Amino acid sequence: MHSEAHETSKHVRIYWIIGVALYIGTVITVAVNQVHLAVPYAVTVALLVASTKGYLVASVFMHLNHEKKWIYGALLLTVVFFIVLMSVPIFTMMDTIGTPTVREVSTGAAHPGAAPEGH
């Protein structure tokens, strides 16, 4: 019990340091936004900083840096399904159902009644 209290008092310092790091991360995100970078760079920087902050919160505040394997197992499944969920926008772009092929467009089969290209 005594050693547990000692261990916790060591962590208390880390909690405050992480808090300051999260504040600095927020300031960096807003400062980069004020520079008006090109959209791809702005998105990359903002998501990188947000991911770093998220990692700090999850690993230190939520104690994920030393958890039991059942929790890691549950979260691994969550990560897999989260990736699938985030891939849905990509799947919608890959989806060609209902989109006329080049052959259909050139023969006019895509829009019956419309004249084929080149005629």
Added chain:
Amino acid sequence: MNIPYTVEERPDTGLANGKLGIWLFLASEVMLFGALFSTYIILRTGSVEWPHGELNIWLGMINTFILIGSSVTMVMAWASLKLNDWGKHRLYLILTFALAAIFLVNKYIEYSDHIARGEYPSHSTFVALYFTMTGLHGLHILGGMIVMAYFIGPGQKLYKTNREQFVNRIEYTGLYWHFVDLVWIFLFPVLYLL
């Protein structure tokens, strides 16, 4: 009837039931907010143009500071219990509750401003997304505040009768609260900055 494994760890999982329970709940929450973020990506990539500067960045930044601060005070409320410092635990838990309330007041100011300008969810896709995502997040803040109010008020009695169980409950509340902070860490840049 006593519910088993509220304090002691189960031999098969090595966890108290509440700990595994809150993580499974948070896993479902990841999917809930994940669906909204996925929707955001679809709508944004599919739109011809996307508004910039619609939201008050500084108010959003202040709210980010407030939520981060509340995460620190929440983890300190739990750590204080581990250090057997009841007074500090109370202080940090009340501080967390107060910071959550300030966050919601700021959100109210933001919402009022939008509504005064006629920017209801039907105004545009962006505003609809803004109200949906921040509204759902705000409801989570409110939920956390209700739980905290319980432990500040009537729920504190448990500390005298079953100290370990009370400490565990504060830990689970903290896990939920850090998750709510984590969601905002992504909501802020996605809605306010990009």
